[in-house]
Amino acid sequence: MDSSDFIGFLKSRSSVREYDDEPLTQSDIDYILSCASAAPSAGNLEAWDVVVVTEEETRSALAEAAFSQEHVERAPVIFVVCSNYVRSMSRYGERGILYGLEDATIACTCMMLGAHARNLHSCWTGAFDDDEVRGILSLPQHIRPVSLLAVGKGHSPAQHTDRMGIGEHVHRETW
């Protein structure tokens, strides 16, 4: 892949919230998980974990916990990407809270792009009630759910979302 292929790949991804009934294959799921495993992490501690949810009843409960976002129920698989604070804080103390969130976020980004590479569609879902998700999945206290990554086979939209101009983000030398 050259650099123009890479930016083209990034720009061709969109959040998709409608999916066909087709389930993901085990090979798709394994591929997406291997993308998480390839992510960098602070001190290589991999302070992330993921709960793979395919059961309709659990997806439905997660959709409720996500303030009734229907795509969470409709997607055949929800990867609940979590931060594992014990792993990161055991070495980094308070700083480990931030690293744990970063590790989970990077893992989720790799999974989202892995789904795209596999011609699947996804929607990163960050709006949910943490405690409800904890209860539904029996998450231990040191595990924080960071994202519900909904993945399925859908259709890319004709138009991609706009972005701010790069100049609005970038500061040269100092702020």
Ligand SMILES: Cc1cc2nc3c(=O)[nH]c(=O)nc-3n(C[C@H](O)[C@H](O)[C@H](O)COP(=O)(O)O)c2cc1C
């Ligand atoms: C941290 C984060 C939280 C998000 N939460 C939600 C969400 O709760 N529901 C949703 O439908 N989309 C959610 N999204 C998807 C964004 O709405 C989407 O990425 C953004 O509008 C840009 O569109 P694109 O992904 O198609 O490029 C989230 C994305 C991120 C990165």
